Amino acid sequence: MDMKKRVSIKDVAKAAGVSVATTSYALNHVKSSRISDSTASHVREVARRMGYVPNLSARTMIKRKSQLIGVIIPQTGTTNEMDYRNPFYAEILSGIERVTRENGYHIMVSGTGPNQDYSNIAQMRQLDAVIIIGTYPSKFLDDIRQTGIPVVLVDAYVEDDAFHQVRTNDRQGGYLATEHLLELGHRSIAFVSDAVRFPGVFEQRYLGYRDALKAWGLVPEDALRYECNVSYIDSLRLAERIVREGCKADAFFVAADVMALGLIHGFISSGVHVPEDYSVIGFDDMILASMSMPQISTVRQDITRKGEVAAQVAMDAIKSDEKQYICLPLTVVQRGSTGPKSSRKETGL
Amino acid sequence: MDMKKRVSIKDVAKAAGVSVATTSYALNHVKSSRISDSTASHVREVARRMGYVPNLSARTMIKRKSQLIGVIIPQTGTTNEMDYRNPFYAEILSGIERVTRENGYHIMVSGTGPNQDYSNIAQMRQLDAVIIIGTYPSKFLDDIRQTGIPVVLVDAYVEDDAFHQVRTNDRQGGYLATEHLLELGHRSIAFVSDAVRFPGVFEQRYLGYRDALKAWGLVPEDALRYECNVSYIDSLRLAERIVREGCKADAFFVAADVMALGLIHGFISSGVHVPEDYSVIGFDDMILASMSMPQISTVRQDITRKGEVAAQVAMDAIKSDEKQYICLPLTVVQRGSTGPKSSRKETGL
DNA sequence: CTGTTAGCGCTTTCAT
DNA sequence: ATGAAAGCGCTAACAG
Numbered sequence: 001m002d003m004k005k006r007v008s009i010k011d012v013a014k015a016a017g018v019s020v021a022t023t024s025y026a027l028n029h030v031k032s033s034r035i036s037d038s039t040a041s042h043v044r045e046v047a048r049r050m051g052y053v054p055n056l057s058a059r060t061m062i063k064r065k066s067q068l069i070g071v072i073i074p075q076t077g078t079t080n081e082m083d084y085r086n087p088f089y090a091e092i093l094s095g096i097e098r099v100t101r102e103n104g105y106h107i108m109v110s111g112t113g114p115n116q117d118y119s120n121i122a123q124m125r126q127l128d129a130v131i132i133i134g135t136y137p138s139k140f141l142d143d144i145r146q147t148g149i150p151v152v153l154v155d156a157y158v159e160d161d162a163f164h165q166v167r168t169n170d171r172q173g174g175y176l177a178t179e180h181l182l183e184l185g186h187r188s189i190a191f192v193s194d195a196v197r198f199p200g201v202f203e204q205r206y207l208g209y210r211d212a213l214k215a216w217g218l219v220p221e222d223a224l225r226y227e228c229n230v231s232y233i234d235s236l237r238l239a240e241r242i243v244r245e246g247c248k249a250d251a252f253f254v255a256a257d258v259m260a261l262g263l264i265h266g267f268i269s270s271g272v273h274v275p276e277d278y279s280v281i282g283f284d285d286m287i288l289a290s291m292s293m294p295q296i297s298t299v300r301q302d303i304t305r306k307g308e309v310a311a312q313v314a315m316d317a318i319k320s321d322e323k324q325y326i327c328l329p330l331t332v333v334q335r336g337s338t339g340p341k342s343s344r345k346e347t348g349l
Numbered sequence: 350m351d352m353k354k355r356v357s358i359k360d361v362a363k364a365a366g367v368s369v370a371t372t373s374y375a376l377n378h379v380k381s382s383r384i385s386d387s388t389a390s391h392v393r394e395v396a397r398r399m400g401y402v403p404n405l406s407a408r409t410m411i412k413r414k415s416q417l418i419g420v421i422i423p424q425t426g427t428t429n430e431m432d433y434r435n436p437f438y439a440e441i442l443s444g445i446e447r448v449t450r451e452n453g454y455h456i457m458v459s460g461t462g463p464n465q466d467y468s469n470i471a472q473m474r475q476l477d478a479v480i481i482i483g484t485y486p487s488k489f490l491d492d493i494r495q496t497g498i499p500v501v502l503v504d505a506y507v508e509d510d511a512f513h514q515v516r517t518n519d520r521q522g523g524y525l526a527t528e529h530l531l532e533l534g535h536r537s538i539a540f541v542s543d544a545v546r547f548p549g550v551f552e553q554r555y556l557g558y559r560d561a562l563k564a565w566g567l568v569p570e571d572a573l574r575y576e577c578n579v580s581y582i583d584s585l586r587l588a589e590r591i592v593r594e595g596c597k598a599d600a601f602f603v604a605a606d607v608m609a610l611g612l613i614h615g616f617i618s619s620g621v622h623v624p625e626d627y628s629v630i631g632f633d634d635m636i637l638a639s640m641s642m643p644q645i646s647t648v649r650q651d652i653t654r655k656g657e658v659a660a661q662v663a664m665d666a667i668k669s670d671e672k673q674y675i676c677l678p679l680t681v682v683q684r685g686s687t688g689p690k691s692s693r694k695e696t697g698l
Numbered sequence: 699c700t701g702t703t704a705g706c707g708c709t710t711t712c713a714t
Numbered sequence: 715a716t717g718a719a720a721g722c723g724c725t726a727a728c729a730g
Contacts, residue, residue: 010708021718025715055473057707111447265642357724371701408724
């Protein structure tokens with residue numbers, strides 16, 4: 001609570017008996033303008049003793065670089081919160097934070113609805129780069145592009161070489177998941193996802209699903225396509241409905257792990273066995289996929305890694321204009337929720 | 350990519366034909382120095398047309414206020430990441446972000462090991478307040494206290510009225526959980542948690558557990574106390590061991606939902622029924638508590654709310670020195686993992 | 699009601 | 715090898 005004014009570079013200079021310029025050089029280890037080693041270390045020692053802490057705002061003003069990276073996480077329109085809670089975001093944030101920190105940056109995270117104009121914020125704060133997670137309306141992206149600040153899009157499906165992009169090959173993921181089911185002998189495979197309205201990961205996963213079906217000479221049927229909110233409970237209800245109303249599918253490709261979990265529980269509580277009666281494969285390999293019984297077979301993406309890569313791309317983008325477009329690998333991990341097609345259903349369960 | 354220099358307040362002033370002071374006043378709606386409404390709106394119009402965006406660094410320098418709140422999230426020493434991924438943090442962040450944003454602030458989030466000195470960062474960035482989640486060594490807290498920046502501690506158990514604090518009454522929560530089990534007729538109740546080494550939520554929950562036992566005339570037994578990492582898989586292994594080696598308990602109070610989930614699955618896969626053979630109650634009411642079968646009875650804390658409150662306290666702290674110490678309510682929510690003591694075990698399962 | 703001016707703390711030519 | 719000085723963009727006295 002002492003009103004001790006913070007020590008500035010001027011104070012250090014005076015105490016060290018040199019000019020502020022020299023002090024600045026010494027403190028920043030500027031070697032081009034070679035100060036004598038003795039003065040340099042003397043100045044640094046004095047600064048240390050005085051508890052000098054540089055003022056980043058001042059530096060930012062001159063250098064026009066804030067060492068701050070903006071991170072945008074989607075929000076639901078309703079609560080202004082919910083999406084934020086998705087463990088997916090915590091995980092990707094984790095990766096972003098570590099890599100940026102190790103590079104001397106900090107992250108400013110905002111949950112932003114598509115309507116707000118983030119571009120202002122980005123400019124006011126002189127953000128060095130912005131990492132945007134998820135899909136946004138083009139107006140939103142246009143605004144921020146105008147700022148000239150490097151932007152890294154994560155999991156977006158937009159055609160615009162003004163942006164760097166990091167994502168996974170969701171279409172291939174959809175293919176792999178479906179293929180896994182096919183190889184287990186299933187031929188009637190349902191697809192479950194959010195209402196696929198606009199370009200995004202779900203659409204891609206659906207396309208991959210169709211690709212696989214066609215590659216195996218099968219025809220995608222609309223009757224085998226289910227839509228449902230990305231929510232545990234809604235998926236559970238869906239499963240109950242499916243059991244109640246009957247379904248010719250013998251396997252389900254569910255485009256998100258949370259939904260897969262709900263579906264599985266819905267089946268089980270309706271007396272249907274997984275994977276004996278229905279095989280279910282999810283997508284993402286969220287932590288919860290291995291915390292259920294049975295554990296969920298899924299298409300694994302390394303989410304933390306995605307964050308790390310996005311951060312690295314941002315770091316690069318600050319130094320170079322060259323746009324990067326990175327696609328991360330995806331692999332099927334087989335666990336307990338998928339199994340070979342059994343004859344059980346045929347024989348009249 | 351046009352090298353159009355950003356328009357500054359000086360540019361606006363010139364274009365509007367007034368001084369920078371007037372411009373500043375107009376733009377900031379300063380009413381004390383009453384400018385004519387006509388000039389004011391004229392200036393604002395010009396600024397808008399020119400696409401003027403204020404520079405926060407400049408403002409920060411003068412006002413010594415950055416409109417930035419630091420948020421510190423714990424990290425494991427090993428990966429420098431893991432704790433960050435805990436859904437708990439995503440949820441609390443969600444709350445913090447929303448209310449800070451609504452108050453015109455932004456958050457800078459860092460995952461910080463106890464050894465790093467965050468106080469420097471806080472000073473360099475002129476953070477207006479810092480929200481610290483979890484328990485940290487006192488050296489860490491001392492450093493940051495020195496800065497004079499308002500600090501809000503969340504879920505910390507430290508005696509220091511230099512800090513604002515937000516937490517739940519974990520001891521009472523421990524009491525409630527145990528009481529719930531007692532009321533169901535259980536008398537031999539085990540306590541499972543992390544190794545309780547130092548002051549923190551787990552210790553408090555344990556104390557609450559003892560309180561309840563004593564209140565019911567029972568004696569806490571060391572044999573009924575289990576320690577285990579806060580991890581799904583480790584808890585699952587623990588359950589298997591418990592079943593293998595036998596255990597006289599008929600109910601378990603587990604100090605975290607993730608562990609409760611692991612324990613339950615471990616029991617089930619060992620052929621032991623929950624809640625018929627063992628009742629299990631968790632703590633936190635994480636989303637996963639209602640996404641399991643059976644759903645987990647637990648002690649609910651509203652985590653998002655905790656974040657919101659912490660943020661509000663931070664907002665207040667910026668304006669007033671008066672320290673706040675807030676304790677959020679806790680309630681037992683009974684779900685499927687706890688039930689009345691059955692005679693099943695007695696009769697020799 | 700509006701303009702002049704002195705910085706905030708720091709970096710960076712340009713001299714010396 | 716070091717110093718003087720000119721700002722970066724903005725706010726806040728202080729004058730008028």
